[in-house]
Amino acid sequence: MAEQAREYFRYYGETTDGSRKLLLDTLDFYSNHSALPMHIVEENGEAVDFVLDREIKKLLHSLETAVSDISLRQGYQMVNLMLAAFCLRKYKPLKLLHLGGRAGAGLTSFCQLLPKFHPDNRMYWLTPTVREQRTDRICMMMPFEELLLPQDAFDIIVLDDTDECLLPSMKEQLWLSLRPEGQLILLSRRREMQQVFSGKGAETYLAGEGWTVSQSTISAAEHEAMAADTWDGAVKTIQQEAIERIQLVQREVTVEGADIDALLQLADEAEQFVLLIYASLPSLEVKYLANEWKRALLDYRLGWGKLDKIQQRGNALLIELQIA
Amino acid sequence: MAGKRRGIYSIAPNNGWNDQQLTKNCGIVPYLFHKRYGYRAVMVGTRMQAEYPSLERYVKGVEMDFLPDAEWETECRYLQEHYQDMDVLVLHGLFPFYFPIVHRYRQLRPDGKVYLELDPNSYYEDTLEWTHPAFLRFLQECDVIGASCHRMQKCLGQKWPCVVEYLPNGFYNFDQLDMAVDFGRKEKVILTVGRIGSAQKRNEELLEAFAKIYVSLPDWTVRLIGKIEPDFMQWFKDFCLRYPRIGRQIEMTGPIFEKKQLLAEYKRAKIFALTSVFEGGTPNVVAEALYSGCYMITSDIDAADDVIDEGRCGSKYERGNIDVLADILYQVCCDENCMLQGGKRALTYGKEEYDFEKIIQRLYWLLFKEVE
Numbered sequence: 001m002a003e004q005a006r007e008y009f010r011y012y013g014e015t016t017d018g019s020r021k022l023l024l025d026t027l028d029f030y031s032n033h034s035a036l037p038m039h040i041v042e043e044n045g046e047a048v049d050f051v052l053d054r055e056i057k058k059l060l061h062s063l064e065t066a067v068s069d070i071s072l073r074q075g076y077q078m079v080n081l082m083l084a085a086f087c088l089r090k091y092k093p094l095k096l097l098h099l100g101g102r103a104g105a106g107l108t109s110f111c112q113l114l115p116k117f118h119p120d121n122r123m124y125w126l127t128p129t130v131r132e133q134r135t136d137r138i139c140m141m142m143p144f145e146e147l148l149l150p151q152d153a154f155d156i157i158v159l160d161d162t163d164e165c166l167l168p169s170m171k172e173q174l175w176l177s178l179r180p181e182g183q184l185i186l187l188s189r190r191r192e193m194q195q196v197f198s199g200k201g202a203e204t205y206l207a208g209e210g211w212t213v214s215q216s217t218i219s220a221a222e223h224e225a226m227a228a229d230t231w232d233g234a235v236k237t238i239q240q241e242a243i244e245r246i247q248l249v250q251r252e253v254t255v256e257g258a259d260i261d262a263l264l265q266l267a268d269e270a271e272q273f274v275l276l277i278y279a280s281l282p283s284l285e286v287k288y289l290a291n292e293w294k295r296a297l298l299d300y301r302l303g304w305g306k307l308d309k310i311q312q313r314g315n316a317l318l319i320e321l322q323i324a
Numbered sequence: 325m326a327g328k329r330r331g332i333y334s335i336a337p338n339n340g341w342n343d344q345q346l347t348k349n350c351g352i353v354p355y356l357f358h359k360r361y362g363y364r365a366v367m368v369g370t371r372m373q374a375e376y377p378s379l380e381r382y383v384k385g386v387e388m389d390f391l392p393d394a395e396w397e398t399e400c401r402y403l404q405e406h407y408q409d410m411d412v413l414v415l416h417g418l419f420p421f422y423f424p425i426v427h428r429y430r431q432l433r434p435d436g437k438v439y440l441e442l443d444p445n446s447y448y449e450d451t452l453e454w455t456h457p458a459f460l461r462f463l464q465e466c467d468v469i470g471a472s473c474h475r476m477q478k479c480l481g482q483k484w485p486c487v488v489e490y491l492p493n494g495f496y497n498f499d500q501l502d503m504a505v506d507f508g509r510k511e512k513v514i515l516t517v518g519r520i521g522s523a524q525k526r527n528e529e530l531l532e533a534f535a536k537i538y539v540s541l542p543d544w545t546v547r548l549i550g551k552i553e554p555d556f557m558q559w560f561k562d563f564c565l566r567y568p569r570i571g572r573q574i575e576m577t578g579p580i581f582e583k584k585q586l587l588a589e590y591k592r593a594k595i596f597a598l599t600s601v602f603e604g605g606t607p608n609v610v611a612e613a614l615y616s617g618c619y620m621i622t623s624d625i626d627a628a629d630d631v632i633d634e635g636r637c638g639s640k641y642e643r644g645n646i647d648v649l650a651d652i653l654y655q656v657c658c659d660e661n662c663m664l665q666g667g668k669r670a671l672t673y674g675k676e677e678y679d680f681e682k683i684i685q686r687l688y689w690l691l692f693k694e695v696e
Contacts, residue, residue: 287482287487291477291488291489299682299686304682
C-alpha cells in the first residue's frame, strides 16, 4: 500500500518535546490480538471493510458533537485512541476505570466499542459526586478524599481532570489499583496533576489550550516495590519477622544448653512486632497469645516453667499469626 | 549512678497509704525488691494514720516518706528532690493524678523504670477516655503495665496500644509460716474475709443464699472475718428474725490483723466464698484462700475464672442470683470429694500462679530484661 494511503490508518499525537508519536495503527495486524478484526473481506472478495478504522473514525467524529471545546475534544480523542490501542494488545477481559470527569460524553462512544474487543470488557466510571447515570458503563460515586480502591484490579485507569476533582493524595492508591503492566492515562490542564500522576517514563501529549494527555505504565517491579512500600506491605514484612522469631525460639528452646536469655529477647521482640501491627491484623487474640507465650518462656527461664507449655502456646500463636 | 544503692518508690494514688496496704501488693512489691534485690524501698504519700505497725512487724526495711498533702504539685516537688534515688517508680491504678508525675519523672530520669500496677475492673476501665493524648502518652511512658486478672489483661491488651502483662495479687508468707494444709482437719466452714457489710462485698448475698439451705446443713457454719460496717449489724439483726436459729450457724469475728491467726482461719475452712459486686482484679484474699486449700466459690467478677482456675478448684455464679449460689453451696457442701479435690487443686494452683516470690522475679525481668 502506498505510504500515504497507509497513513490513513495511523493516528498520532504530538508530545511535549515536539515529536510525533504513533498512538494507534488500525491496520497493523500484528498488534491486534482482540476479537475485533481490523478488516474483513466480503464474500465476493471485492470489497474490504476496515472494521476497526471505521469504528475509530466514527468514535472520533462523535466527539465533535459530544465535546464542544476543541482542545478538550483533542484530548479525549487521544485518550480514546490510547484505550483502543491497549484493548488490541491481548485477548482477555479488561477492567477499565474512568475516574472523574464533568460528563461521561468523552468516553461514551468508546464504551460502545469496548465489548467488541472482548465481550467481558468492563468500564467503571467513578465520580466524587452524583453524575448522570449511564447504561454503557458501571457508575459509582465516592468522595475522592475517602477514595478506597481494590489493589491489582484495573488494567487501565483514565484520570479525567476536566472537573478538577483529582487530588494528589490519590496517587498511591491509584497506582496500586492498577495491575502490573497496567496503564495510567491522565487528561488534565493542571500542572500539579501532570507532575503527580505521570509515572517514570511517561509520554505526554499536547492537546491544546494547556490540556495534556500523559500515558504511564507501571511495570511489575515498580508495582511490587510500591506495594512493599505501603503500610500493608510493611505489616506483612513485620508479621513475617515476628513469625521467624517465634519459629526460631520454638526450635531452639528444646536444644540442650540453649541460651534462654537470648531466646527471651527474641520473644520480647516478637511481641513488640505483634504490638506494632496489631491494629492491622484481623485477629483479636494474637497479642494475648504472644504475651502468654513469652510468659511461659520466662517461667521456664526462671526455673519453674515447662517446655511443653512453651511449645503449646507458641504453636497456638503461630497459627493465629499466620492466618492473621 | 553506678555502685549506688538502687531505689524503688511507690507513690500513693490518692491521699496516702493505710497500714493494711503495706502487706498487700502495694507494699509487697517494694518490700520484695528491698529484700531480694537490696533496693531502698519507699512508700510515698500523706500520713493516713498515727502508727504503721506493719512497717516493723511485716515489711521491715520499707520506709515511708510523708507528704504534707496529696496535690500533684507537692508530688512533683518531691520528685524534683528525690528523682536521683528513684530508679523504679511504682504506680497503682489509672488516675490522671499520675500523668504529670510520670511525665516529669521521664524528663528527669529517662533511664528510670515505671511499673503501673492495675487492679482493673471492667466497669471502671470502660469509662476511661483512653484515646485522649494525655492518656496515651501516659501509657507509653510506663515500662511495664500489669493487670491482676487474665480477663482484664486480655481486654485491655486488645484495646490499648501497649503490652499489658499478667501480674496477679499474690501471696507472701511474711512470717515463714508452715503452709502445709491438713485436709483432714478442715471443718465445715464457709469462710469470707473482707469489709463485712460493705456495698462492694455484698455479704448479704452469701447469707441470703445460706438461709435457703441452712436447715439442710445443720453442721455448717458461715464465718465472716473483717471489720463490720455499722449498717450491717442492723441488717443482720433483721435477717436473724426472718430465719429462726440461723444465728447459731453464723459467726462474725471482726478484723483479724495477725497473719498467723488469719491463715489458721483459712486452713480451717473447707470453702471460701466471695460474693462481691465488683473487684479490682484478684482480691488479696483469693491468694490467701488458695494457699490454704479452700474450695473457691465466687460471683462472676472479672477475675472469676482466675479465682476458680477455670472450674478446677471452684465454682462461680451470676452476681445477684441467690438461688444459684444456694444451689452451688448445697451441692458442694454435700460433696466431700469435690471439696477435697478442689481444695488440693487450689493449693497447687495457688503455688503455681500466686507465689509473690515468683511474681517479683517475673516483674524484675519485665523491667530490666535480665534475671538477677
